[in-house]
Amino acid sequence: MSVSMSDDRFEELVGDALDLIPPELARAIDNVVVLIEPRSDEDPHLLGLYHGIALTDRDFSHYGGALPDTITIYRDAILAMCHSEEEVVEEVAITVIHEIAHYFGIDDERLHQLGWG
Numbered sequence: 001m002s003v004s005m006s007d008d009r010f011e012e013l014v015g016d017a018l019d020l021i022p023p024e025l026a027r028a029i030d031n032v033v034v035l036i037e038p039r040s041d042e043d044p045h046l047l048g049l050y051h052g053i054a055l056t057d058r059d060f061s062h063y064g065g066a067l068p069d070t071i072t073i074y075r076d077a078i079l080a081m082c083h084s085e086e087e088v089v090e091e092v093a094i095t096v097i098h099e100i101a102h103y104f105g106i107d108d109e110r111l112h113q114l115g116w117g
Helices: 007-019 075-081 085-103 108-114
Strands: 032-037 048-051 069-074
Touching: 007 032, 007 075, 007 085, 048 085, 069 075, 069 085, 075 085
Parallel strands: 032 069
Antiparallel strands: 048 069
16 A cells, blocks of 8 residues: 655645635635645654644734745655555645645634545
8 A cells, every 4th residue: 555656746736736726715825835745753644734823813913924834745644545646636635625724724623524634
């Protein structure tokens, strides 16, 4: 169980997943960087991580000049859990949408209810 894939192809899949975000939501995303890393040092099974201040928690009077939020997608963790490229495509899309949802202030419980857990 593990899929072999070039870094370029994986990056393309992350870009495709970002393209799934409806344009009206994509326009609302500001000051966010999407990174691809091999694995999380703290949790090697983690597929993605949002690090920042959710849009719903921002106090714009104090937010100016803040460093970008980051969404990290963990390539090797995703590839290790998948059996085919089709599964990788699906898991990358789910992970990217899941982490973007955190940016919009949607928590894990609600994401699981919506099927994006």
